[in-house]
Every structure is written in C-alpha cells, then in structure tokens.
Amino acid sequence: MVYLISSILTCLCVLIAIAFYTLLERKVLSYVQIRKGPNKPSIWGIPAPLGDAVKLFVKEKVIPYGSNQYMFIFAPVLSLTLGLGVWYLYPSSFSNKFVSWGLLLFFCVTSLNVYGTMLAGWSSNSKYAFLGALRAAAQTISYEVSMLLLLLFSAFMLSTCSWDQAESMKFPIMFLLIPMFLVWFASTVAETNRAPFDFAEGESELVSGFNVEFGGGLFTLLFLAEYASILFMAMATSVWFFSQTVFSPLVFPIQVFIMSVMFLMSRGAYPRFRYDLLMMLCWKSFLPFSLCSLFLVSLMAVSS
Template sequence: MYISVISCLCSYICVLLAVAFFTLLERKGLSYMQLRKGPNKVGMMGLPQPISDAAKLLTKEIAKPTMANYSPYFLAPIFSFILALLLWQLYPSLYSLGYFKWGILFFLCVSGMNVYGTLLAGWASNSKYALLGSLRAIAQTISYEISMALILLFPLFLVGTFSFIEVKESQEIIWLSFLMIPVSLIWFVTCVAETNRAPFDFAEGESELVSGFNIEYGSAGFALIFLAEYANILVMSLFSALLFFGGSSIFFTDSDIVFMMKVLFFAFLFIWVRGSYPRFRYDLLMGLTWKGFLPASLSFLLMIAMLASCIYY
C-alpha cells in the first residue's frame, strides 16, 4: 500500500514538473513566433520562471467574490485538478499504479466529467461573464466528446481491445495513423477543441467574456485551473502518440525516448496552432463537429467495421 501511494505521488510530481516547464516552452515558442525572446530575466535563460510564477500564485491571498457560492467556488478548481491527474494513471510506467484493461472507457468517463468542474466554476462565481464562458465551454466540450467517442471506437474495431497498452503493442509493424489519416486529423482538431485551446478558446474570448469561467479566480484557485488545463493538453498528446503513432515503437524497435519525443511533438503542435491561427467563429466551430466531424466519423467507422469483419470473420 505504501509503495502504491509513493508511486502515485512520484507520478503526480513528474506531471506537475512537466506542466510547469511546458508552460515555459509555450511562452518561449510563442515569443519566437512573434520575433521576441520571451522569459529571459529569471535565472539562466528564464528556466526558473515557472517556479517563480507558482510561488507567486500560491503565496497570494485567497479571496472570493462577495456574492459567490462558497463551497462550489472552492471545490471547482480542486475537482478539475483531480480529474486531470487521474488520467495520467492510465499509462503504466515506473510510477503508475498498473494496467487498466478498460482504459479507453475510463478515459471517456473521466474526460466527460470535466464539464462539471467548468460548470461549477462558472455558476458558483455568480458572474455573468463566468457563467456565459462556462456555458460556451460546456457546449463545445460535449459536442466534441461525441466525435472523440466515435474515434476511440476505431482502435477497438481494428485491435479488439479497450486497453491503451494493447493498442500500442499492436502498432509495432504499422501505425494506425497510416491506416486512417483523415481520422487522425479529426482526432487532433477534436483534442484542440476539447481542451478549449486556440483557435477554439471561446470560453476565454477577451473582447466578449473578459477571461471566461475563471474570471473571478486568483491565487491558488487560478493555479489549479491552469495546471488542470495544461495537464489535459499533455495527456491528450500522450494518448495521441499511443493511439495513432505507435507509442514508443519505431522501425521495429521500442524506446521510451522515442515515445517522449512523440508526446513533445504533439504538445508543440498545440503551441504552433495557437501561434498560427486566429480565433474561429463559434457557430462555425459547432457546425464543424455536427455537420462535418460527426458524419465523417460515422462513415469511417462503418468502413472500419466492415474491414474488421472481413479480417476477423
């Protein structure tokens, strides 16, 4: 029992460190895209910047709006943060708890519960801007959750398992992305929309909603929401590498360094997209999933199901 607890703590510490330095990577990447240097004053090349930002946020006074609902207001960031950390236990590593046979189903259940944290944060703040931002984020997340669930059925039909590890091991010869390139593109756009990142960051439209559902949060509450968002970005990058790009396998070999490079590549894609594209229009975003991704996912799913039935039966 003690070993399991220590393993959990080690994995969570690694996740928090990865999130901290991913924020530095994002700030550096965006700054070079905009022809500037980014954080470079704190320490050597600005490397301690995430640590100083965390210390600043955690040492600020914890306050709440006068009209806010006390318990939900403080529970919402904690709830979102716990859900973000839970997803990291799906990939067995040196520090995780073990093997999940129903990992894909667990992923869908936990990611689907993320909307409750956003809803609580927007409603409990008792601010019209926070409420509108949370409603936008919830509608967007639920809409793209359908496409994500359909896409996650593709490995199930091709490999016949709900386990991320067995899906990874089945790609030693050929990656699933080569078998379904359009589905891989739909998956990445869906991941960007699910994490409310630019160009789909309508929950934080500055000219319309100031800062969205987290407008009334500061200090530790804002830090937890921020950590949850970036932890979700990294975990989506991890599952993208696992599901469609063979995980740690490349050219009939297996290497954890290769896997980390794939995850880093997908994480950098989030930054690249944010620095390259302007914010989308909300009605076009919702139409994209209901009129584009949903029919396309159903069509490809039918094709894959017919192909799988021919192979297995």
C-alpha cells in the same frame, strides 16, 4: 503502499511537466512572433515557472460576495483531480498496474471534466463567468463525441481497449486514414479549450470566460487542470495513433513532445474561430466523418 507511492510520484512528475510546458509555450510563441520570450531569470528563463507558481499561491484568496463559496472552491479541486487522475492510465514498462478496459475509464473521466467548468462558472455569481461556462460546456460536450468515436476506431483496429497493449502495437494507425488523424487533432484542441478554439476563455468577448472571478491559488488549480489535459491528449495521440516499432525509453517521450508542440504551434499560427462556425464544424463535419470511419472499421471486422 506501493500503489500510493506510484500515484504520488506520477502526479509530481505531471505537475513538474506542466510547469516547464508553460515555459515552452512562452518560448514557442515568442519565437513565432520573432521575439525572445522569458530570458532574464537565470539561463533561458528556466526558473520562471517556479516564480510564477510562488507568485500565484501566495496571493490573497478572494471569494466573490454572493457566490456559492463551497462550490467556488470545489470546482478547481475537482478539475485538477480529474486532470491528474486520468494519468493513472499512463502506459509504462515499469508500471505496477494493468487496466484492461482503460479506454472506457478514459471515456468516463473525460466526460466529467465539463462539470468542473460548469461549477466554476455557476458558483461565481457572475453573468460573464456563467456565459463562459455555458459556451465551454457546449463546446466540450460537442467535440467529446467525435473525439471518442475516433478513439473507438483505433481501438477496433488494434483490437484492444488497454493503453498498455495499444502502446506496444506495431501498426501506425494515423497512416491508415490521415484525414482521421487531422480530425482527431482538431477535436483534441477544441476539447482542451486551446486556441484557435479557446472560446471557454475568450478574453475579447467574455472577460476571460468561466474563470474570470478566480485568482491566486484557485486559478492555479484550473490552470494546472487545463495543461494536464493538454499533455495527456498529446500522450493519448502517441499511444493510439503512432507506431512503437522501435520502442525505447526515448522514442515515446519524443512523440509526446512533438504532439504537445503542435498544440502550441496551432495557437501561434491560427486566429480564433467564430463560435457558430466551431459548432457547425463539429456537428456537420467531424461527427459524420467519425461515424463513417467507425462504421467502416465495424464493417471490416464483421466481414473478416
């Protein structure tokens, strides 16, 4: 019963964080573009995310004619379940669980994310949605490889696969090899389909990509899954690449906040990449760099 209550509270906290992260995104992008952003509803537009949620969930549910109805509904549910389920690994001093091989569990869950995207595009019975799903799947699978290799680099250096133990380490991995941290951040941006690597939802080319046929509540589930992944990647960066030397209940959330804002700043600062250049960047630059980094740390472990 305790585990169930803890999991429910974690999911509720993540959903609330996602709601106000969307407000933060609109505010950051507005100030990047020298405008105000949401400021009419109450103070600083704080109730705006709640209004958006109500608006989306009360919309009429529309399922395209000829689509696979069961898969059309199952795909957003699967995406949100995976997006929230990975938060089971969140390290906390108040946690009532300990996952000794949490990094391997993270590998398994993130590798399943592509199925939600593919099912959403395939079940829509739309050529635009299916084309967007194919592009998203290719991008996700490609950058997942380099991202996981870089996580293994940190795991080798910290000699642990547990998120709780890695979070309490005193050594900032990012300062050991700063280019590796930059490659990691670019890989997480591509893995979560965020600008400038948002080819899964390239409105100018694909009419919104794999989710073009989704609206109302089902679109909200896909939206929540995407933002849950973004916040989790920001948290993962703080756990595996930053030092917790002065760990307190305040330091860790500040690090996560800074990383989540970097996702927003990259969207406001850079134009969209070209798709062939994106894939070439992964396979010809990031992957060899990740393999060399992992080989280096493996050589150090063997020699010591």
